[in-house]
Amino acid sequence: MAKSLGPVKRKFSPWTDPSAVPFIRFENITKRFGTFTAVDNLTLDIYEREFFSLLGPSGCGKTTLMRMLAGFEEPTEGRILLQGKDISGVPPYRRPTNMMFQSYALFPHMTVEKNIAFGLEQDNLPKGEIATRVEEMLKLVKLEQFAKRKPNQLSGGQRQRVALARSLAKRPKVLLLDEPLGALDKKLREETQFELMDLQTKLGLTFLIVTHDQEEAMTVSDRIAVMDKGLIMQVATPAEIYEAPNSRYVADFIGDINILEGTVAETGSALGAPGTVRIDCDGIAVSVEQECQAVKADKVAFAVRPEKVRISPDQPSNTSVNAVYGEVWDIGYLGDFSVFLVKLADGRVVRAAQANVSRLVDRPITFGDMVWLTWPLDAGLVLTR
Amino acid sequence: MASVSETHPANKPNPARWLVVAVPYVWLLLFFAAPFLIIFKISLSETAIAMPPYTPLFDGFGAIGDFVSELDFDNYLFLTDDPLYIEAYLSSLRIAVISTFLLLLIGYPMALAMARAPTMLRPTLVMLVILPFWTSFLIRVYAWIGILKPDGLLTLLFQSVGLLGADDQVQIFRTDYAVFIGIVYSYLPFMILPLYSALEKMDNTLLEAASDLGCPPWKAFWKITFPLSLPGVIAGSMICFIPITGEFVIPDLLGGADTLMIGKTLWTEFFGNRDWPLASAVAVILLIMLVVPIMIFQNQQKKVT
Numbered sequence: 001m002a003k004s005l006g007p008v009k010r011k012f013s014p015w016t017d018p019s020a021v022p023f024i025r026f027e028n029i030t031k032r033f034g035t036f037t038a039v040d041n042l043t044l045d046i047y048e049r050e051f052f053s054l055l056g057p058s059g060c061g062k063t064t065l066m067r068m069l070a071g072f073e074e075p076t077e078g079r080i081l082l083q084g085k086d087i088s089g090v091p092p093y094r095r096p097t098n099m100m101f102q103s104y105a106l107f108p109h110m111t112v113e114k115n116i117a118f119g120l121e122q123d124n125l126p127k128g129e130i131a132t133r134v135e136e137m138l139k140l141v142k143l144e145q146f147a148k149r150k151p152n153q154l155s156g157g158q159r160q161r162v163a164l165a166r167s168l169a170k171r172p173k174v175l176l177l178d179e180p181l182g183a184l185d186k187k188l189r190e191e192t193q194f195e196l197m198d199l200q201t202k203l204g205l206t207f208l209i210v211t212h213d214q215e216e217a218m219t220v221s222d223r224i225a226v227m228d229k230g231l232i233m234q235v236a237t238p239a240e241i242y243e244a245p246n247s248r249y250v251a252d253f254i255g256d257i258n259i260l261e262g263t264v265a266e267t268g269s270a271l272g273a274p275g276t277v278r279i280d281c282d283g284i285a286v287s288v289e290q291e292c293q294a295v296k297a298d299k300v301a302f303a304v305r306p307e308k309v310r311i312s313p314d315q316p317s318n319t320s321v322n323a324v325y326g327e328v329w330d331i332g333y334l335g336d337f338s339v340f341l342v343k344l345a346d347g348r349v350v351r352a353a354q355a356n357v358s359r360l361v362d363r364p365i366t367f368g369d370m371v372w373l374t375w376p377l378d379a380g381l382v383l384t385r
Numbered sequence: 386m387a388s389v390s391e392t393h394p395a396n397k398p399n400p401a402r403w404l405v406v407a408v409p410y411v412w413l414l415l416f417f418a419a420p421f422l423i424i425f426k427i428s429l430s431e432t433a434i435a436m437p438p439y440t441p442l443f444d445g446f447g448a449i450g451d452f453v454s455e456l457d458f459d460n461y462l463f464l465t466d467d468p469l470y471i472e473a474y475l476s477s478l479r480i481a482v483i484s485t486f487l488l489l490l491i492g493y494p495m496a497l498a499m500a501r502a503p504t505m506l507r508p509t510l511v512m513l514v515i516l517p518f519w520t521s522f523l524i525r526v527y528a529w530i531g532i533l534k535p536d537g538l539l540t541l542l543f544q545s546v547g548l549l550g551a552d553d554q555v556q557i558f559r560t561d562y563a564v565f566i567g568i569v570y571s572y573l574p575f576m577i578l579p580l581y582s583a584l585e586k587m588d589n590t591l592l593e594a595a596s597d598l599g600c601p602p603w604k605a606f607w608k609i610t611f612p613l614s615l616p617g618v619i620a621g622s623m624i625c626f627i628p629i630t631g632e633f634v635i636p637d638l639l640g641g642a643d644t645l646m647i648g649k650t651l652w653t654e655f656f657g658n659r660d661w662p663l664a665s666a667v668a669v670i671l672l673i674m675l676v677v678p679i680m681i682f683q684n685q686q687k688k689v690t
Contacts, residue, residue, distance in 0.1 A: 093597070093598075118598050118608075
């Protein structure tokens with residue numbers, strides 16, 4: 001049976017279709033503020049109805065990229081195409097994009113109702129239609145009974161909903177979300193993430209979200225662009241980003257991972273063909289089943305996620321490959337998972353995570369225990385960048 | 386407040402606390418309430434050729450009966466008889482309203498420009514607005530005489546650039562125009578500072594949000610910026626309007642014989658006619674007239690805080 005990467009959220013992948021026309025295209029975009037380059041010669045396609053995330057640490061240029069699409073900043077070089085049309089020089093108030101601001105930017109002197117109606121009023125829609133649309137929006141975000149309140153009479157979560165309703169009221173072609181859930185607590189954030197996904201499917205809009213929260217990006221997106229220092233490091237689906245990161249940076253940024261530096265000892269196949277690669281990581285012999293991206297003696301990194309590493313006090317049958325022995329140095333109990341930090345004889349630390357599938361354990365592993373860590377051939381991957 | 390102080394142990398009344406609270410009240414009592422009562426008392430007496438120039442109204446506690454029977458509202462009735470006073474009041478209000486409007490018209494753009502200036506530049510700009518206070522108010526008004534008088538600097542300037550012939554002169558001095566110029570000049574900082582503080586607090590992303598929702602900048606000003614600066618507009622207007630109504634120095638120095646302002650009338654009654662009781666009555670009415678805008682002002686301040 002053919003293996004694939006992770007669960008598929010929905011049958012939607014226009015980016016794999018070479019004939020698909022991108023809805024939004026950033027074409028060789030560079031943005032400089034004085035001597036600082038915020039976005040560096042970046043090209044990116046986003047498709048219609050896609051839920052797309054820009055993910056990266058603060059200062060990586062993700063917000064600048066979004067603000068250029070909204071029209072608050074003009075690119076220094078390059079152009080932005082929306083449905084094939086260059087939108088450079090078009091002021092924000094004439095762009096078919098709407099943005100949900102990180103601070104929500106609700107108008108404090110207007111009621112919830114008025115806030116939501118604001119964008120519609122700018123289009124000079126008839127009063128009746130505005131009222132219907134506002135009501136529709138209030139219902140959508142479940143704030144019907146708060147219509148007459150002012151923003152300062154609402155809780156953080158309610159304000160966030162008003163901001164969302166206001167940005168959706170005009171039915172924009174693209175909804176931009178700038179760290180939309182940053183101010184909410186974890187429970188509410190998770191709930192809202194699923195609501196956002198629901199909304200996006202229901203309304204059939206294109207969503208572009210900026211976030212530094214990788215879990216949020218993974219949950220909501222069809223595709224994620226991981227950014228660093230104004231560059232895009234990888235654009236892929238959440239499962240690909242997690243299971244097949246293309247570089248040490250992406251692997252390390254998304255989730256928890258063990259990275260062991262090493263050299264290629266033997267490749268079982270030609271470049272680009274599937275096979276088994278053997279790597280020597282300073283005394284640890286590692287074998288990986290993967291499409292080969294390196295040749296013998298290349299400096300590479302071996303990366304394996306902690307949850308794919310098995311921890312056991314018993315010696316495995318084969319200790320010559322994909323197995324290390326060490327002392328339990330620290331344990332992080334997370335409830336659903338326990339993370340074990342195992343210190344090898346040479347001082348390197350390898351992490352293993354174990355799902356706490358039963359409430360009671362026969363032989364619990366504790367501090368100071370000597371344990372074996374093993375992982376199968378297809379658990380890890382070789383990173384060449 | 387009372388219920389809080391009862392329930393919270395830290396809020397139990399203690400003497401030191403009362404002392405601190407009492408200071409402003411004692412201050413107001415000594416320097417506002419007491420003088421006002423004295424003025425009010427004088428306004429109810431009659432002119433006399435004496436030192437001070439009015440009949441004593443209250444001679445010890447034995448004469449309370451006399452006191453009440455001698456209470457005299459003639460001065461107030463006289464104010465309504467002579468159209469001069471009513472005209473002076475109305476003229477003062479007119480000048481105050483027009484000046485306040487002019488101040489808003491000039492002050493708002495300046496305050497807005499200051500609030501939108503780069504953060505580093507703002508303290509300097511505020512400094513520049515306050516700078517005129519370093520010179521005496523009187524000297525600055527006298528300086529305007531030098532500028533506005535017929536053979537003054539303005540005439541010289543206009544003559545030198547050819548706007549005026551060699552024999553023509555600017556005829557502004559001793560007119561209402563000169564009064565407006567003087568008032569607007571003197572009160573501008575009091576208008577700019579509250580406006581600036583209101584505008585500076587405004588979140589710039591609100592304007593971005595408005596623009597994002599399809600609102601062009603000039604429209605966003607009236608929909609977002611102006612409504613949000615209303616507390617500043619009201620504060621600035623009140624701070625200017627109230628003292629302008631009673632203004633005496635500027636109309637006296639720059640205004641003409643026909644510039645009618647209640648402050649000037651008041652001065653004439655006190656020092657020209659030595660009719661202290663009537664002058665006091667004028668002052669009492671002026672104060673009552675200004676209580677209304679002061680109440681509006683305080684009500685607005687309460688809403689803001």
